Amino acid sequence: MRVSLSVPSTLIAGAVGLALSGSLLAAQDDDFSFETTEDLFQVCSTTPEDPENIPAAFACRAFIEATMQYHDAVSDRKKMKRLVCYQSTATIADGRQAFLAWAEANAGNESLMGEVPVVGLVRALAAKYPCK
Numbered sequence: 409m410r411v412s413l414s415v416p417s418t419l420i421a422g423a424v425g426l427a428l429s430g431s432l433l434a435a436q437d438d439d440f441s442f443e444t445t446e447d448l449f450q451v452c453s454t455t456p457e458d459p460e461n462i463p464a465a466f467a468c469r470a471f472i473e474a475t476m477q478y479h480d481a482v483s484d485r486k487k488m489k490r491l492v493c494y495q496s497t498a499t500i501a502d503g504r505q506a507f508l509a510w511a512e513a514n515a516g517n518e519s520l521m522g523e524v525p526v527v528g529l530v531r532a533l534a535a536k537y538p539c540k
Contacts, residue, residue, distance in 0.1 A: 440464065446511075446521040451471075472503045479530065491533075491534050503533055506535075509532075510535055511528070
């Protein structure tokens with residue numbers, strides 16, 4: 409997922425600032441944990457009804473984007489084998505949906521859901537966007 413923003417970055421920055429200011433939500437540092445794939449799933453699966461949906465949505469997006477930027481940079485610069493081969497039209501939202509579907513399908517697998525979240529995310533995206 410190459411960075412593909414359909415929303416102006418100033419709007420995103422303003423929304424993040426507003427969300428983090430405490431005027432809309434009282435999200436605390438310990439509200440989001442990224443110790444396991446299950447934790448990432450909990451953050452990424454919030455719904456608009458959840459009181460912490462806005463910061464959770466931004467946290468999920470940032471995690472996915474950072475993971476894929478690192479993957480792309482390492483595999484491009486070091487000529488390493490790619491693990492995820494997504495189409496140029498894939499978006500971060502597509503990656504989120506792929507991760508959520510994978511996590512839901514593996515919800516009962518304590519081993520997979522207990523892995524560090526970057527591993528679970530890459531597993532999910534590799535399943536959706538395999539390299540051939």
